[in-house]
Amino acid sequence: MSNRNWRLPAGVGELLPPDAWSLELTRRRVLDVFRAWGFEYIEPPVVEYLDALLVGAGDDMDLQTLKALDPKSGRLLGVRADMTAQAVRVDAHSRPEPGVQRLCYAGNVVFANPLSSLDDRVPLKAGAEVFGAATLTADAEVIALMLEVLAGVDVTDPILVLGHMGIYQHLVEPLDLSPALEAELFAAVQSKAQTDIARLLDGRPETEVLVRLPGLMGERAILDEARALLSGSGPAVAGAMDALERLADLVLESAPDAQVRFDLAELTGYGYHNGPVFSAYHAQAGRALARGGRYDGIGGAFGRARPATGFDVNLNELAATVTGDVAAVWVPWMDGADPDREQAIRRLRRDGTAVVVALSVEDERPMRCTSVLISRNGEWITDPVI
Amino acid sequence: MGLTIALNRGRILSEVLPMMQQAGIEPSEDPESSRKLIFESRTGGHRLVVMRGSDVPTYVEYGAADVGVTGKDTIMEYGGGAHFYEQLDLGIGRCRLMTAAPADSALAQGRDVRGPLRVATKFVNVARRYFEAEGRQVTLIPLSGAMEIAPLMNLADCIVDIVDTGNTLKANGLVALETIADISSRVIVNRASMRTRFGEVQSLLSVLRDAAGNDEGGWRG
Numbered sequence: 122m123s124n125r126n127w128r129l130p131a132g133v134g135e136l137l138p139p140d141a142w143s144l145e146l147t148r149r150r151v152l153d154v155f156r157a158w159g160f161e162y163i164e165p166p167v168v169e170y171l172d173a174l175l176v177g178a179g180d181d182m183d184l185q186t187l188k189a190l191d192p193k194s195g196r197l198l199g200v201r202a203d204m205t206a207q208a209v210r211v212d213a214h215s216r217p218e219p220g221v222q223r224l225c226y227a228g229n230v231v232f233a234n235p236l237s238s239l240d241d242r243v244p245l246k247a248g249a250e251v252f253g254a255a256t257l258t259a260d261a262e263v264i265a266l267m268l269e270v271l272a273g274v275d276v277t278d279p280i281l282v283l284g285h286m287g288i289y290q291h292l293v294e295p296l297d298l299s300p301a302l303e304a305e306l307f308a309a310v311q312s313k314a315q316t317d318i319a320r321l322l323d324g325r326p327e328t329e330v331l332v333r334l335p336g337l338m339g340e341r342a343i344l345d346e347a348r349a350l351l352s353g354s355g356p357a358v359a360g361a362m363d364a365l366e367r368l369a370d371l372v373l374e375s376a377p378d379a380q381v382r383f384d385l386a387e388l389t390g391y392g393y394h395n396g397p398v399f400s401a402y403h404a405q406a407g408r409a410l411a412r413g414g415r416y417d418g419i420g421g422a423f424g425r426a427r428p429a430t431g432f433d434v435n436l437n438e439l440a441a442t443v444t445g446d447v448a449a450v451w452v453p454w455m456d457g458a459d460p461d462r463e464q465a466i467r468r469l470r471r472d473g474t475a476v477v478v479a480l481s482v483e484d485e486r487p488m489r490c491t492s493v494l495i496s497r498n499g500e501w502i503t504d505p506v507i
Numbered sequence: 508m509g510l511t512i513a514l515n516r517g518r519i520l521s522e523v524l525p526m527m528q529q530a531g532i533e534p535s536e537d538p539e540s541s542r543k544l545i546f547e548s549r550t551g552g553h554r555l556v557v558m559r560g561s562d563v564p565t566y567v568e569y570g571a572a573d574v575g576v577t578g579k580d581t582i583m584e585y586g587g588g589a590h591f592y593e594q595l596d597l598g599i600g601r602c603r604l605m606t607a608a609p610a611d612s613a614l615a616q617g618r619d620v621r622g623p624l625r626v627a628t629k630f631v632n633v634a635r636r637y638f639e640a641e642g643r644q645v646t647l648i649p650l651s652g653a654m655e656i657a658p659l660m661n662l663a664d665c666i667v668d669i670v671d672t673g674n675t676l677k678a679n680g681l682v683a684l685e686t687i688a689d690i691s692s693r694v695i696v697n698r699a700s701m702r703t704r705f706g707e708v709q710s711l712l713s714v715l716r717d718a719a720g721n722d723e724g725g726w727r728g
Binding site: 239280282301308311313315335339382403407408 | 568569570571589590591592593594595596640689691693697698699700701702703704705709
């Protein structure tokens with residue numbers, strides 16, 4: 122085959138029937154949940170100045186962002202790899218509401234340099250953020266919304282994992298580590314590599330606590346054990362522990378069936394979180410289906426630092442549970458007009474049933490048309506194909 | 508349903524299998540003599556999948572396997588960190604990831620090489636990060652094995668490779684220089700399996716931890 126114009130770049134896919142409908146229906150369902158919860162929808166641009174996209178993010182986000190030189194301004198443009206910074210900009214600058222602001226969005230992001238070879242480089246993401254609320258009730262609302270979104274796309278019994286970035290941050294702060302060592306420690310704690318944590322800390326006072334921290338995960342009982350381990354680690358760590366427990370109570374008040382687990386060393390990969398963090402998993406998915414957390418003060422880079430918390434989901438991954446097979450009614454070819462038939466077709470379509478009408482006598486019924494419009498006793502009805 | 512466990516083929520396997528046995532996971536056939544690659548365990552409904560060590564992280568990251576055993580060198584080359592949990596050091600397969608050069612080379616004698624250092628290795632990511640941290644410009648030459656040959660044939664100034672006894676280096680007139688990392692076999696766990704199959708993963712790790720004589724704490728809940 123000499124023609125290779127059909128090729129797509131590595132990691133870039135296209136969705137065909139029925140998967141494309143499945144993704145679009147997923148997007149609609151998720152946005153419907155956001156709307157029902159009173160979140161206002163924004164559509165930030167796919168491309169903007171790089172500096173704005175990288176606000177609050179680490180090196181990872183920089184490497185992930187596809188860049189181009191803007192001939193008009195001479196500045197670097199970035200194609201967004203995450204939409205949170207855009208929502209932050211809206212809250213800080215474009216629409217600076219004085220009170221609490223709830224924003225939601227859905228759109229494609231692009232990964233210039235996917236962390237894994239199997240990752241889709243142009244996934245469709247959706248997310249919701251609450252700005253201007255410093256209380257745990259805001260985190261609880263976001264978590265409850267996240268669970269509702271998963272329920273809305275038929276993900277049953279997800280496992281909700283709660284953590285708090287403050288625990289790790291307050292433990293590490295007093296150690297006064299060099300940035301390079303801190304980065305290595307972060308990676309080791311993130312991957313729960315206890316041998317490496319011990320080696321990196323090399324007998325510093327908090328070694329014992331930090332080596333054991335990644336093992337502190339599980340159901341509620343783990344919190345007592347954590348309190349015992351962290352009892353001498355100062356009021357900031359104790360405060361983060363209290364916040365974590367209170368957050369779990371709040372979540373269970375609005376979602377009593379939630380399967381809550383704790384992970385005291387849950388460090389998300391986004392780099393900007395600085396409070397409670399949360400993620401949702403399902404046995405059928407090899408990775409987190411949704412994740413988020415608190416990231417207070419990031420908007421300062423746009424001139425308005427505010428408390429903020431939110432989450433996002435990869436809609437391509439959620440679409441797996443939503444069927445895109447749209448059953449349709451087939452209308453065979455018929456010479457001449459029939460007003461009754463035309464009306465029957467209009468009525469079906471208005472009621473949400475897909476109707477496919479033959480365009481010529483040669484036109485054959487597609488497989489997805491599982492019933493046929495027929496006339497029986499002078500009435501047009503749908504008859505299932507056997 | 509039990510866990511799917513990806514194991515590193517080769518020398519480490521003979522040390523890992525007895526540990527698995529202590530956890531009640533015994534393959535229906537001997538993986539070291541069978542040509543099969545997937546083995547059902549006699550009890551518990553687990554599956555053991557035997558593969559190249561460098562493939563283990565890929566299977567675990569995407570959840571094709573819940574748990575894997577592979578060397579720290581492989582994990583470092585894969586990128587480690589955000590991809591999966593790496594909670595248990597089995598303490599077996601110990602060796603070091605090192606730089607090495609011919610004994611009579613300038614490098615081995617403490618003199619510098621002019622221009623970018625030519626480094627032959629199969630650990631290109633590890634080597635790139637290591638020399639970056641050292642502030643050293645290098646030209647990486649990816650090879651898939653027998654790295655020792657490269658400096659001898661003047662393809663490279665030095666190599667980055669696993670050093671166990673050092674006999675292979677010595678036999679080829681090379682000396683080990685700097686240690687990049689101490690290596691041992693690690694148990695890695697898919698991030699979702701850690702959440703959704705917590706009990707099963709936990710009990711496996713707890714037995715493996717005892718078998719490894721490793722007391723790092725962790726695993727309650």
